[in-house]
Amino acid sequence: MGKMASGIAHEINNPLATIGGCAEGLLNRINKGQVDHELLNYFKIRDEEVTRCKKITTNMLSFVRRGTYEKSYVNAHEILDKTLELISLQGRLKGVSILRNYGEGVPLIQASEGDLKQVFLAVVINSLDSMDDNGTLTLETGIENNMVFIKIIDTGSGIPSELKNQRRGKRIENPFG
Amino acid sequence: MKILLADDDKNFGIVLKNELEEDKYTVDLVSDGVEAVLHFIDNTYDFVLLDIKLPKLDGTNVLQVTKKLNPEIPAITFSGHAGNIEMAESIKAGAIKCLTKPFEIAHLKEDFKRYISRVG
Numbered sequence: 001m002g003k004m005a006s007g008i009a010h011e012i013n014n015p016l017a018t019i020g021g022c023a024e025g026l027l028n029r030i031n032k033g034q035v036d037h038e039l040l041n042y043f044k045i046r047d048e049e050v051t052r053c054k055k056i057t058t059n060m061l062s063f064v065r066r067g068t069y070e071k072s073y074v075n076a077h078e079i080l081d082k083t084l085e086l087i088s089l090q091g092r093l094k095g096v097s098i099l100r101n102y103g104e105g106v107p108l109i110q111a112s113e114g115d116l117k118q119v120f121l122a123v124v125i126n127s128l129d130s131m132d133d134n135g136t137l138t139l140e141t142g143i144e145n146n147m148v149f150i151k152i153i154d155t156g157s158g159i160p161s162e163l164k165n166q167r168r169g170k171r172i173e174n175p176f177g
Numbered sequence: 178m179k180i181l182l183a184d185d186d187k188n189f190g191i192v193l194k195n196e197l198e199e200d201k202y203t204v205d206l207v208s209d210g211v212e213a214v215l216h217f218i219d220n221t222y223d224f225v226l227l228d229i230k231l232p233k234l235d236g237t238n239v240l241q242v243t244k245k246l247n248p249e250i251p252a253i254t255f256s257g258h259a260g261n262i263e264m265a266e267s268i269k270a271g272a273i274k275c276l277t278k279p280f281e282i283a284h285l286k287e288d289f290k291r292y293i294s295r296v297g
Contacts, residue, residue, distance in 0.1 A: 011257065011258055013257035013258065013277070013278040013279055014186050014189060014257035014258070014278060015188075016278070016279040017186075017189050017257060017278035017279035017280065018186065018188045018189040018192055019279075020279040020280075020281065020282075021189065021192035021193060021196060021279075021282050022192055024196065024281065024282050024283060025192060025195060025196050025199075025282075028196075028199065038195055042192070045188045045191065045192060048188060049188060090258065091230055091257075091258050094185070094230065094232045095232065095233075
């Protein structure tokens with residue numbers, strides 16, 4: 001979570017840089033008594049960037065809001081998309097191709113949206129780490145044996161064989177370990 | 178003075194280009210690393226401004242290519258979310274300095290003026 005918060009904080013620097021640049025440009029034009037097309041354009045750009053900052057903070061807050069941790073019927077595809085949106089705010093998806101193979105007719109599942117986001121976030125960040133933020137990330141959902149499955153597949157290096165043989169490594173492949 | 182500016186943040190690129198053009202600099206704005214290299218091959222620039230986190234080819238790699246093509250080309254890199262290691266790598270690749278966003282465009286213009294007065 002700390003790494004994610006740091007990534008998002010840095011991502012806010014981009015819109016802040018633009019807002020700062022607009023303020024400098026507006027001040028220069030006011031000082032010169034220069035009223036031109038750019039003056040109005042800078043107000044428009046400033047509004048867009050303020051909205052961008054708000055989107056970043058809203059997304060961040062949605063991860064810590066208590067209400068989202070209560071169990072309800074939730075759409076797994078929407079939660080996967082929201083998770084990716086949050087990660088993209090950190091600028092980590094620029095070199096990654098995203099493939100969404102969402103199954104048709106996947107029903108709502110009874111779960112806590114907040115918990116699911118945390119799990120998806122941890123797995124996707126792990127995938128990105130293993131691919132050095134370059135490669136293909138596939139999100140796949142469907143129904144098998146009357147259960148919904150969600151697969152997050154990356155083109156990264158995988159778990160090193162020496163780690164797989166350790167006790168901790170074995171637990172990774174055991175869903176109840 | 179002709180400047181190559183590479184930043185995939187559309188609005189920041191527009192604002193920085195406008196502000197530099199206000200001071201009579203000529204600016205070519207591109208939005209990814211490959212485009213930056215292609216522009217550098219096809220044109221003659223006096224200065225290069227590169228975002229470190231560029232799509233397709235990152236800013237430090239672009240800088241390494243441009244320095245191979247023209248070792249004298251001065252460059253400043255910047256980033257909103259690059260880590261200290263990436264920023265240090267861009268300096269190692271030959272950037273005069275690496276700025277952290279947000280920075281004041283006025284300071285960047287001062288750097289240009291200082292550089293011009295130094296090289297004559």
